[in-house]
Amino acid sequence: MTTSRVLVFKPMKSLLTTKFSRSTRFTGLRRLASTPDSCPRVCVVGGGPAGFYTAQHLLKIHPAVQVDIYERLPIPFGLVRFGVAPDHPEVKNVINTFTQTGQHERCSFHGNVSVGKDVSVEELQKAYHAVVLSYGADGNRSLGIPGENLPGVYSAKDFVGWYNGLPCNKDLQPDLSSETAVVLGQGNVALDVARILLSPLDILKKTDITVQSLEALAASKVRRVLIVGRRGPLQVACTIKEVREMVSLPGTRPDMRAEEFKGIAESLKDVPRPRKRLTELMLKAVQGSPAGSGTASRLWGFRFLRSPVEVLPTPDLTRAAGIRLGINRLEGSGEGAWAVATGETEDIECGVVVNSIGYKSLPIDPAVPFDPRKAIIPNTMGRVEQAAGLYCSGWVKRGPTGVIGTTMNDSFATAQSLIQDMGTGVLDISTVKPGSQAITPLLQKRGVNPVSFSDWEKIDSEETRRGKAAGKPREKLLEVEEMLKTAHSRGPETQCTQSRD
Amino acid sequence: MKPARPGSRAHNSLTPYVTGHRDAACIRSRQFSCYTRTLRSEDKVTIHFINRDGLKMTVKATPGDSLLDVVIDQNLDLDGFGACEGTLACSTCHLIFEEEVFKTLGPITDEEMDMLDLSYKPTDTSRLGCQICVHKSQEGMTVHVPESVADLRQPDVGTTSSSS
Numbered sequence: 001m002t003t004s005r006v007l008v009f010k011p012m013k014s015l016l017t018t019k020f021s022r023s024t025r026f027t028g029l030r031r032l033a034s035t036p037d038s039c040p041r042v043c044v045v046g047g048g049p050a051g052f053y054t055a056q057h058l059l060k061i062h063p064a065v066q067v068d069i070y071e072r073l074p075i076p077f078g079l080v081r082f083g084v085a086p087d088h089p090e091v092k093n094v095i096n097t098f099t100q101t102g103q104h105e106r107c108s109f110h111g112n113v114s115v116g117k118d119v120s121v122e123e124l125q126k127a128y129h130a131v132v133l134s135y136g137a138d139g140n141r142s143l144g145i146p147g148e149n150l151p152g153v154y155s156a157k158d159f160v161g162w163y164n165g166l167p168c169n170k171d172l173q174p175d176l177s178s179e180t181a182v183v184l185g186q187g188n189v190a191l192d193v194a195r196i197l198l199s200p201l202d203i204l205k206k207t208d209i210t211v212q213s214l215e216a217l218a219a220s221k222v223r224r225v226l227i228v229g230r231r232g233p234l235q236v237a238c239t240i241k242e243v244r245e246m247v248s249l250p251g252t253r254p255d256m257r258a259e260e261f262k263g264i265a266e267s268l269k270d271v272p273r274p275r276k277r278l279t280e281l282m283l284k285a286v287q288g289s290p291a292g293s294g295t296a297s298r299l300w301g302f303r304f305l306r307s308p309v310e311v312l313p314t315p316d317l318t319r320a321a322g323i324r325l326g327i328n329r330l331e332g333s334g335e336g337a338w339a340v341a342t343g344e345t346e347d348i349e350c351g352v353v354v355n356s357i358g359y360k361s362l363p364i365d366p367a368v369p370f371d372p373r374k375a376i377i378p379n380t381m382g383r384v385e386q387a388a389g390l391y392c393s394g395w396v397k398r399g400p401t402g403v404i405g406t407t408m409n410d411s412f413a414t415a416q417s418l419i420q421d422m423g424t425g426v427l428d429i430s431t432v433k434p435g436s437q438a439i440t441p442l443l444q445k446r447g448v449n450p451v452s453f454s455d456w457e458k459i460d461s462e463e464t465r466r467g468k469a470a471g472k473p474r475e476k477l478l479e480v481e482e483m484l485k486t487a488h489s490r491g492p493e494t495q496c497t498q499s500r501d
Numbered sequence: 502m503k504p505a506r507p508g509s510r511a512h513n514s515l516t517p518y519v520t521g522h523r524d525a526a527c528i529r530s531r532q533f534s535c536y537t538r539t540l541r542s543e544d545k546v547t548i549h550f551i552n553r554d555g556l557k558m559t560v561k562a563t564p565g566d567s568l569l570d571v572v573i574d575q576n577l578d579l580d581g582f583g584a585c586e587g588t589l590a591c592s593t594c595h596l597i598f599e600e601e602v603f604k605t606l607g608p609i610t611d612e613e614m615d616m617l618d619l620s621y622k623p624t625d626t627s628r629l630g631c632q633i634c635v636h637k638s639q640e641g642m643t644v645h646v647p648e649s650v651a652d653l654r655q656p657d658v659g660t661t662s663s664s665s
């Protein structure tokens with residue numbers, strides 16, 4: 001780079017590419033980097049943003065550490081692939097950075113390995129100096145109300161998994177034959193679901209949404225989506241970009257209740273700017289439909305101060321026909337205000353109910369401490385409490401909130417804690433550990449066939465190839481079987497891959 | 502070290518904030534504020550970045566490039582900077598400007614402001630680096646890279662409310 005002579009600050013980039021010789025810069029870490037065999041070995045459980053960002057930072061700040069990522073699916077990237085909405089391709093740009101990590105010489109990806117099932121955390125701990133749990137939030141919060149399990153009621157997690165091609169949700173076949181859908185919860189996931197339900201097909205068909213869901217949405221009778229929150233307009237959990245997208249969604253107009261916003265405009269004076277701008281945008285939506293869309297046939301709207309009480313069944317009790325909402329009033333003020341039931345209720349007719357009150361982490365192995373109340377792994381700065389050698393990052397560390405940037409920061413922090421512990425001796429790295437050399441034979445014996453990063457790249461190029469034919473960025477494979485077949489194939493389709501071996 | 506470019510997969514090299522297809526992705530966002538693009542000149546502009554640890558990094562930047570381009574092309578060590586690669590889908594390239602410079606930066610779009618609002622502690626002179634293009638008039642300016650991002654909603658906010 002021609003400008004390098006004016007570079008006053010010497011970037012640390014060299015740490016990434018230089019190998020063992022540089023380790024002497026790490027006083028206290030000197031002993032760890034003699035031969036590759038005796039290098040510190042860390043394994044990361046979960047190949048989502050938390051897993052990849054933790055691996056990235058470990059590789060960056062330690063010159064010799066070897067990082068293996070174990071992921072349950074044959075496909076990396078977690079919610080970036082199976083959560084982020086198909087019409088938000090720009091968010092998925094982080095995949096480019098994850099790919100560099102996946103291709104790094106001191107990192108290897110082992111997909112199709114379910115930790116806790118195919119291999120235990122104890123076995124991993126024997127093979128590695130440290131294990132980082134980054135397995136996200138695989139469950140969802142349940143409503144705990146009668147009728148919750150009726151056909152027609154879906155968790156947002158399943159619904160999102162369905163349109164994003166998560167193998168276990170591919171057969172969800174949501175019933176979209178009624179006019180009104182109710183989404184419970186007012187977070188960004190709720191808005192994703194509402195937007196997908198109402199988006200013009202012309203927009204969706206250019207995304208990587210699955211063909212099956214595109215067909216189902218084409219046949220959908222849903223014309224109105226109500227996004228229901230237990231608190232008021234000043235407490236919505238979604239962010240402004242997502243509300244703006246609703247406001248400007250072609251072919252739709254807002255369906256709000258002006259009375260729910262009474263006094264809100266007046267109370268905005270002392271509210272911080274982000275909340276203020278978000279609320280002003282909602283107020284604008286209340287005041288009328290956006291220019292030119294007065295005839296729009298599809299409606300979306302917020303409903304406030306309503307808690308789900310019961311899903312009402314059809315007369316023959318076979319499916320959902322409506323929802324009973326308890327009417328609340330607010331106590332306290334601002335972000336921390338809480339809802340108190342008034343005892344009154346309101347019924348809304350709807351054939352689809354999507355429960356979007358949040359995801360939830362689950363325990364995966366009895367060897368790992370788990371706080372069932374907070375549904376996280378109890379930790380201090382990413383160090384799992386009372387469990388030497390165990391660390392955690394991402395949603396399983398913090399709970400299921402926060403954007404990718406939040407997950408990135410907390411993953412960097414966990415990596416920092418881990419490397420610090422190596423330096424201080426809290427983490428014992430004096431013994432030689434075999435890493436994947438010990439795990440791979442175990443998996444083989446158990447009939448598990450892992451997917452490497454270059455195997456994934458075969459899937460990637462097959463999906464891209466199929467997508468191209470359909471005018472989409474990719475057509476996702478939906479069956480684990482087919483993913484594995486593609487990953488392990490040596491057939492003609494592998495010739496066009498960018499496999500690096 | 503040369504940053505990865507579209508199509509050139511950086512084989513076995515890891516530069517966290519250097520990514521592939523960024524340029525193509527950047528085009529859309531460039532339309533928002535890079536009015537100086539047309540003024541491209543070969544005269545480089547000196548810019549000082551103060552990183553999160555207070556360290557000063559001085560670079561010579563090309564007019565017309567966005568500050569995100571500058572950080573990436575010059576390989577500045579700013580962890581996680583520009584996660585969405587300049588597409589206005591995150592706020593990881595949040596920068597704080599000197600007031601005098603800030604006034605010259607041109608209008609902020611709603612879309613940029615939406616993302617700034619999600620950054621950790623935005624200030625009155627905050628902008629997103631991907632939306633600001635280097636201009637000769639910025640010669641010698643100092644920009645601060647603030648503390649890391651945080652979600653608008655802190656994890657605990659929701660738990661203070663009671664379900665009824």
Ligand SMILES: Cc1cc2nc3c(=O)[nH]c(=O)nc-3n(C[C@H](O)[C@H](O)[C@H](O)COP(=O)(O)OP(=O)(O)OC[C@H]3O[C@@H](n4cnc5c(N)ncnc54)[C@H](O)[C@@H]3O)c2cc1C
Nearest residue numbers: 046048049050071072078079083115135136394395403404
């Ligand atoms: C619907 C939805 C949309 C979102 N959209 C956005 C957005 O537009 N922008 C944004 O910034 N953020 C968005 N987010 C937030 C973002 O996705 C999260 O911050 C981030 O994905 C959390 O990362 P994680 O790695 O902790 O979890 P995950 O992404 O869930 O990754 C966990 C990984 O672990 C794997 N795993 C689980 N169990 C096991 C096991 N037993 N063994 C091995 N592997 C296992 C999973 O398969 C998964 O790949 C969205 C979230 C959701 C739910």
Ligand SMILES: NC(=O)c1ccc[n+]([C@@H]2O[C@H](COP(=O)([O-])OP(=O)(O)OC[C@H]3O[C@@H](n4cnc5c(N)ncnc54)[C@H](OP(=O)(O)O)[C@@H]3O)[C@@H](O)[C@H]2O)c1
Nearest residue numbers: 185186187188189190230237356357358401402403659664
């Ligand atoms: N585009 C994006 O950037 C994007 C897209 C999707 C997701 N994400 C992120 O991913 C994270 C998860 O999103 P999320 O929408 O699942 O979670 P969330 O933001 O925490 O929202 C959960 C919603 O459910 C409500 N809720 C919780 N418990 C409830 C109960 N018992 N009864 C009634 N309502 C209840 C909450 O209301 P209270 O406020 O009253 O608790 C809130 O409205 C968020 O941080 C989000 O920003 C980001």
